[in-house]
Amino acid sequence: MQHKILLTINGEQYENFVSSERTLLDFLRDDLGITGSKKGCDEGECGACTVLVDGIAVDSCLMLAVEADGCELLTVEGLNKSELDPLQKAFIEHGAIQCGYCTPGMLLSAKALLLEKNDPTDDEIKEAIAGNLCRCTGYLSIIDAIRSVAKGGG
Amino acid sequence: MKNFLYGRASSTRAAVDFLSNRKNAFFLAGGTNLLDHLKLGVEYAEVLLDIEDLPERELTDLEEGGLRLGALALNSEVAADARVKSNFPMLAEAILSGASPQLRNMATIGGNLLQRTRCSFFRDIHAPCNKRNPGSGCAALEGAHRNHAILGTSEDCFATHPSDMDVALAALDAVLVIRGVTGERRLPLESFYLLPGDTPWRETALAHGEMITAVELPPPFFVHSIYLKVRERASFEFALAAAAVALEVREGMILAARVALGGVGTVPWRAREAERLLVGAFATPEAFEVAAEAELAAALPHRDNFFKVELARRTLVRALSEVAEKWGGFE
Incomplete structure (x- = not known):
């Protein structure tokens, strides 16, 4: 149908x-x-x-x-119409990518969080990406990257 | 997924009439469980009737502080609602302890109530499973069953009910509003879920074609409550054991208690025996031990899940203690 x-x-x-x-x-x-x-x-x-x-x-x-x-x-x-989104830049700067397979999903979960809250706590960042599995990074660099954008005003 | 027909329902009445007359037809709401099962082959659908345009999504105040949750309200919406957070905090805690943000953004209240077990043999169409394929046997008896239930089990099935939200709703005395072809009926959540017995494929009292349209929460009598979930990692994991507890304590005495257990039952487990022993007792560690011990006396563990008896007991005692602390501590 x-x-x-x-x-x-x-x-x-x-x-x-x-x-x-x-x-x-x-x-x-x-x-x-x-x-x-x-x-x-x-x-x-x-x-x-x-x-x-x-x-x-x-x-x-x-x-x-x-x-x-x-x-x-x-x-x-x-996310990157003319230039990279601040989240994408932050992921690169923090080395928050290894194989990259989880990255698109991670970026969008982070984007959804920052659309709702521009200054999330670490716990809120962790919860926002709880449904995105990454088998490479151990998450810490991803959390660092998201936090850096949040503090920079999203 | 195999081919199916898809349509959008324009009224609740029409949706119920339509589905009642058709086999292999399902209401589609959030789809997080149903589409997964269609992919796995656990369910087979000829027709999916999308009900997300129906008006059953509002949260409405009831008399004296009660609340009506439209069945199509999203899990994330309910957990974020100010009335839920202030008057029924254990419900918000339970919802937020379950699944992931993406799934909570998709899943509805009605769909969560109809969520099916995560037993790996139920989900594997090549394995024997009395729930999925009546009379075929239960592969979990010999196979991996560490996460299986210890309460409400039968020889045919001991698959765990997976929901967190439904455990909180059990403790909150929730009433389901159900629409069928002959009209509307109300059913306490406790009567909604059926123990597996020798008919494990019958999981709820919902007849084919009936639709859950709302959940009604009676006014909260309690001031303090908790949903305590114990699991193998801190997020996006099902409960090994969970306890939903609400107590009313005056001068050290428990005047009222609502207790339900998750992760250990074949249904969201209302802990009536624990409640019976708690009411009228003083809020002491000993009383909590006695109540938890009594509730779990009926537990029937299998080879690899004996640990759940002790884990559930400790989880319940800890939940009771934490609520007692909120009332000002022990006598």
């Missing part, structure tokens, strides 16, 4: 047909070629697929594309 959906992704309008069972993640990656959002577990455990839907962080692997009809999405591609 095909559905016509109309949505905004990183500021651009998209009108597409999707089948009922298409997840938002597969729609982004395989139908649109917007591959910044990663597929790790595909069951809501790893957070590599995190995107912002109307400003809220969700796991795009557990959402149907058809459910995003009418929504405004932000993926990692939307």
